[in-house]
Amino acid sequence: MHVGDVAEDFISDLPQSIIENILTRLPIRDAVRTSILSTKWRYKWSTLTQLVFDENCVTPSNDRAPVEKSLVKFITHALFLHQGPIHKFQLSTARLQCCPDIDQWLLFLSRNDIRELVLELGEGEWFRVPSCLFNCKKLTRLELFRCEFDPPPTFTGFSYLRSLNLHQVLVAPEVIESLISSCPLLESLSLSYFDSLDLNIRAPNLKYLCLEGEFKDICLENTPLLVAMSVAMYMTDDIAEHFEQSSSCNFLKILGGVPRLERLVGYIYFTKYLSIGDDPGRFPITYSHLKIIELYQVSFEDMKEILVVIRLVTNSPNLEELQISGSSNTLAAIEAPDLDFWEKECPSDCSFEQLRLVKMTDISGVPHEMEFIKFLLRNSPVLEIMSITPCAFLTERKMNMLIELVRFRRASAQAEILFIQN
Amino acid sequence: MSEVEMAVIKPEMMKSYIWLQTADGAIQQVEQEVAMFCPLICHEVIHKGMGSSKNYAISLPQRVNPAMLSLILDYCRFHQVPGRSNKERKSFDEKFIRMDTKRLCELTSAADSLQLKPLVDLTSRALARIIEGKSPEEIREIFHLPDDLTEVSGACGNCVCLASQFPYVYNFNIDYILQEEKLEPLKNTTDDPRIRLLNRLYAKKRKELKEREKLKNVEVEEERVDERSVDDLLSFINGKERDSKVIKSSKNKKKHRRKKDQPKNTCSNEATKTHKQESNGLNLVCLSAEVGYKFRPDLGESSNVQNVEDDIFVRKVDFEDVDVDDEIDPALKEKIDREVEDFARRLNSDWPERMQEILSLGQDMRPLHHSINGNGTITKYAK
Numbered sequence: 001m002h003v004g005d006v007a008e009d010f011i012s013d014l015p016q017s018i019i020e021n022i023l024t025r026l027p028i029r030d031a032v033r034t035s036i037l038s039t040k041w042r043y044k045w046s047t048l049t050q051l052v053f054d055e056n057c058v059t060p061s062n063d064r065a066p067v068e069k070s071l072v073k074f075i076t077h078a079l080f081l082h083q084g085p086i087h088k089f090q091l092s093t094a095r096l097q098c099c100p101d102i103d104q105w106l107l108f109l110s111r112n113d114i115r116e117l118v119l120e121l122g123e124g125e126w127f128r129v130p131s132c133l134f135n136c137k138k139l140t141r142l143e144l145f146r147c148e149f150d151p152p153p154t155f156t157g158f159s160y161l162r163s164l165n166l167h168q169v170l171v172a173p174e175v176i177e178s179l180i181s182s183c184p185l186l187e188s189l190s191l192s193y194f195d196s197l198d199l200n201i202r203a204p205n206l207k208y209l210c211l212e213g214e215f216k217d218i219c220l221e222n223t224p225l226l227v228a229m230s231v232a233m234y235m236t237d238d239i240a241e242h243f244e245q246s247s248s249c250n251f252l253k254i255l256g257g258v259p260r261l262e263r264l265v266g267y268i269y270f271t272k273y274l275s276i277g278d279d280p281g282r283f284p285i286t287y288s289h290l291k292i293i294e295l296y297q298v299s300f301e302d303m304k305e306i307l308v309v310i311r312l313v314t315n316s317p318n319l320e321e322l323q324i325s326g327s328s329n330t331l332a333a334i335e336a337p338d339l340d341f342w343e344k345e346c347p348s349d350c351s352f353e354q355l356r357l358v359k360m361t362d363i364s365g366v367p368h369e370m371e372f373i374k375f376l377l378r379n380s381p382v383l384e385i386m387s388i389t390p391c392a393f394l395t396e397r398k399m400n401m402l403i404e405l406v407r408f409r410r411a412s413a414q415a416e417i418l419f420i421q422n
Numbered sequence: 423m424s425e426v427e428m429a430v431i432k433p434e435m436m437k438s439y440i441w442l443q444t445a446d447g448a449i450q451q452v453e454q455e456v457a458m459f460c461p462l463i464c465h466e467v468i469h470k471g472m473g474s475s476k477n478y479a480i481s482l483p484q485r486v487n488p489a490m491l492s493l494i495l496d497y498c499r500f501h502q503v504p505g506r507s508n509k510e511r512k513s514f515d516e517k518f519i520r521m522d523t524k525r526l527c528e529l530t531s532a533a534d535s536l537q538l539k540p541l542v543d544l545t546s547r548a549l550a551r552i553i554e555g556k557s558p559e560e561i562r563e564i565f566h567l568p569d570d571l572t573e574v575s576g577a578c579g580n581c582v583c584l585a586s587q588f589p590y591v592y593n594f595n596i597d598y599i600l601q602e603e604k605l606e607p608l609k610n611t612t613d614d615p616r617i618r619l620l621n622r623l624y625a626k627k628r629k630e631l632k633e634r635e636k637l638k639n640v641e642v643e644e645e646r647v648d649e650r651s652v653d654d655l656l657s658f659i660n661g662k663e664r665d666s667k668v669i670k671s672s673k674n675k676k677k678h679r680r681k682k683d684q685p686k687n688t689c690s691n692e693a694t695k696t697h698k699q700e701s702n703g704l705n706l707v708c709l710s711a712e713v714g715y716k717f718r719p720d721l722g723e724s725s726n727v728q729n730v731e732d733d734i735f736v737r738k739v740d741f742e743d744v745d746v747d748d749e750i751d752p753a754l755k756e757k758i759d760r761e762v763e764d765f766a767r768r769l770n771s772d773w774p775e776r777m778q779e780i781l782s783l784g785q786d787m788r789p790l791h792h793s794i795n796g797n798g799t800i801t802k803y804a805k
Contacts, residue, residue, distance in 0.1 A: 010523075010527045010565060011549070011567070014531055014534075017534070018530055021542065021546040022549045025550035030555065033558065038567045039571055
């Protein structure tokens with residue numbers, strides 16, 4: 001047992017702010033362990049304002065129960081020994097599910113100035129968020145995975161909330177809408193794995209939006225500051241039915257009020273969704289900030305979807321990057337009707353002055369795809385790379401595609417066409 | 423203020439300098455753009471007009487000695503150039519922080535006093551990397567920390583317990599826990615038998631530690647975790663009777679401490695599987711999953727207890743049965759035994775309860791019998 005010379009100890013007397021800076025960068029387990037280094041270190045960890053827990057906090061094991069128990073115990077003790085405010089609490093573990101301790105932790109946190117709360121629990125019985133969570137007035141960030149979310153009727157929103165992420169959360173649809181509207185400072189919203197949701201988003205400060213699920217209807221009613229948007233829409237039968245009957249212009253419902261949009265990403269049925277309803281025509285909205293468009297699973301056999309793509313692209317004068325992935329039936333006919341559609345719908349003076357990169361993936365070589373590529377090549381004076389990846393199972397048509405490609409006129413002298421084969 | 427005027431009319435070609443004075447009195451001049459990278463210096467220059475000449479040199483905080491100042495200025499000199507790429511900056515940073523730990527701490531302190539946050543963050547990251555994943559021994563050695571935590575001083579239990587809940591994956595064994603305690607004899611000015619006992623305990627532990635050192639590699643555990651209460655150790659030290667089913671009075675120091683179960687939860691086998699933790703004191707963890715405990719809260723079946731204990735200890739190498747108390751007369755011995763037990767139980771009990779006990783200990787010197795106190799320790803007296 002050696003006794004260290006007090007004069008030699010060169011870290012324990014650093015200011016607490018530095019110590020906390022160091023301890024915050026350690027996994028919570030190591031941070032707590034510093035309490036047994038020496039008497040001075042006993043409580044240095046206990047004023048940390050950021051507590052991040054996961055399975056690595058406890059000894060790993062193949063059995064679930066012991067890990068769960070020791071994790072619960074660890075967290076309970078850590079909170080019990082903690083002093084002062086806790087600004088960030090994060091718990092991500094698949095091993096822990098709904099258990100009464102979580103309610104107590106949340107109660108404790110709600111009394112300790114919690115500002116950022118991330119709760120990611122395992123599959124199985126979903127955790128039902130206790131009412132004390134809605135009393136956390138200072139919340140700026142809330143992330144819930146696999147929970148039941150049911151605010152009391154007296155709940156008036158989180159006035160400081162900037163970031164909301166609900167993933168696989170069971171919540172009534174009207175609750176979501178009112179939650180969003182009652183958080184005036186909301187900047188980032190992410191909703192995943194929701195179903196049959198009718199969503200009307202009114203969020204004047206919203207900048208980042210990420211939606212994933214089976215949405216029946218999306219309307220960005222008031223999101224003037226939106227900068228980036230990513231939507232993945234899954235389809236079910238009743239949603240498809242609903243689509244047939246809808247007559248409002250979906251395009252404008254989603255993209256009608258986002259003049260500051262810089263990045264747009266759409267997956268699966270998003271483009272189809274946009275195509276439903278009346279054609280917006282050559283509407284005057286210009287997306288002057290839109291730099292990146294990524295649309296996946298676009299069917300180039302559906303004229304309406306093609307129209308959506310064209311509208312988007314032609315109304316974005318500052319577009320720099322375009323990624324499109326196709327989803328066409330390979331058995332589609334080689335010849336397609338309305339090839340003169342392109343001359344009709346595309347403005348002849350259209351020019352993509354900033355477009356540098358185009359990536360087309362899952363291309364099956366159907367006529368309209370080729371026309372689209374031709375259109376882009378002809379009107380992009382500064383294009384640097386046009387990358388084309390055909391569908392994996394396409395064998396004979398590849399050669400024909402290449403032959404066509406080579407003929408296309410290019411407006412940009414330095415454009416490279418990359419034909420990618422796996 | 424003619425020097426100030428001179429500073430103003432300096433020709434364009436000459437760089438302007440800021441004068442800085444470190445705590446030891448040494449004054450030096452530094453290029454302005456480099457020095458102004460430090461918020462504190464910047465503040466002094468702009469809001470207080472200092473630093474323009476030797477007489478008005480900015481006094482730097484005490485934590486900034488000349489060596490540290492030189493390092494910091496190197497950092498500033500590099501980073502204040504606007505045209506550098508992120509990659510360059512990162513690469514510089516990585517090389518910059520390669521220094522011994524002591525200087526790293528000094529540098530952190532100095533940078534903090536100059537409010538140079540990017541450098542504080544950089545050094546803190548480096549220090550965190552040093553600390554992460556190391557055992558307390560190693561950390562103490564690196565930073566020259568005094569090993570002055572003692573088991574007896576009241577509040578130690580909590581943090582020690584919490585910290586020791588997280589055994590290291592690499593090479594954890596019981597030595598670790600023992601070594602955390604100071605194990606130095608306490609001054610026994612009033613000849614308190616409890617303190618005498620404690621000192622004896624410590625002596626035994628120290629002895630055992632040495633023995634363990636030799637036998638380290640013999641233990642092969644899946645979990646590599648072994649934390650025990652003082653009682654188990656005591657029983658260890660005193661020798662267990664593996665073959666007998668009955669606890670003899672001659673070995674009455676052997677206490678059969680059961681693992682503390684979760685207070686409200688089951689006392690059944692499943693609950694007492696691999697990772698059971700005490701809420702306080704040293705932790706007890708079952709050696710392996712196949713050893714299940716039957717847990718009885720009170721004077722329970724001795725046979726069960728015995729068997730289970732056998733299981734725990736079956737992998738342990740035989741220890742000498744040390745019986746140091748032979749010279750004490752039996753009556754006192756019993757009293758002392760009770761004290762030991764009481765003490766050990768108190769070490770193992772929950773902190774709130776312990777608080778209560780400590781507060782009430784003034785009135786009542788007899789051991790308090792908690793038959794069930796949630797952690798359900800078995801108190802076994804063999805008379």
